[in-house]
Amino acid sequence: MARLINYLILVALSLAMISATVAEITAPEKEESVAECAQRVGSHCEPKVLKSLAIDKNITVSKSCCYKIIQAGYSCYTKLTLDALQNNKNFKDANVTEVVQKSDEIFEKCDNATEPANELYLAKCVAEIGTKCGAEVFNKLIHNNNTVSECCCGKLVDMGLHCHINMAKALILTPALRDVDAVAFLKKSKKLFHQCHHHHE
Known part of the structure; x- marks a missing residue:
């Protein structure tokens, strides 16, 4: 996760995609209660993780x-x-060391499964789409309050779907998008790309 920090700063400075300061984007996680952590993981996912x-x-x-x-975040998940x-009766006779180790393995697998491309590749994507168009695309995805211009649609298509999706993956990991539905956000990102691609055929 640490290797994303340079990219997050790059996004904040180069694209002005998020209406927050660099300090807010890279701020450490605040201390949260078990109930708050459970809410973040969600009532659908928490039981599945505990069962595993x-x-x-x-x-x-x-x-x-x-x-x-x-x-x-790791702190919430570990909590x-x-x-x-x-407190869970299913763990009454569990080996604490083994459970914690398995918990870490799950987090690591999830980290690998959701990780975007490396920061050098992402920096290339940022440079290709540019400040103005990057902001247009982001505002469309998050706020749905604008139409992506024909020029920016063209830049998005030229940048390519792989770049676009990996930038979306990186943005999902920022605190500013902590509560966004990641899968829905990625689907929306892909849909926007295909709409732009269709207009430029």
Whole structure:
């Protein structure tokens, strides 16, 4: 995750995509309660993660739940694991070390599954779309309050879908988008790209 910080600063400075300061974008996670952490992971995902830790070793965490875990952050996710070890009857006879180790393995797998391309590739994407068009695309995706101009649609298409999706993946990991539905955001990003592509055929 640390390797994304340079890119997040680059996004903040180069594209002005997010109406927040660099300090806000790169700020450390604030201390949250177990209840707040559970809410971030979600009522759909939390039971599946706990089940994978306690009962069924073959359960895999879906990509949508992986995004929830990563967006919640390691501190929150670990807090849920430790709370389950203390208060969940399914963990009554569990080996604490093994559960914590498996919890870390799940987080690492989710981190790898949701990780965007490296910062050098992303910097190239940022340079290709430019400040004005990057802001137009971002505002369309987040606020839905503008139409992407024909010129910027062209730049988006020229930049390519792979660049566009990886930039979206990186933005999902910023605190500013912590509560966004990651899978829906990626689908919306892809839909916007295809709309622009259709107009430029």
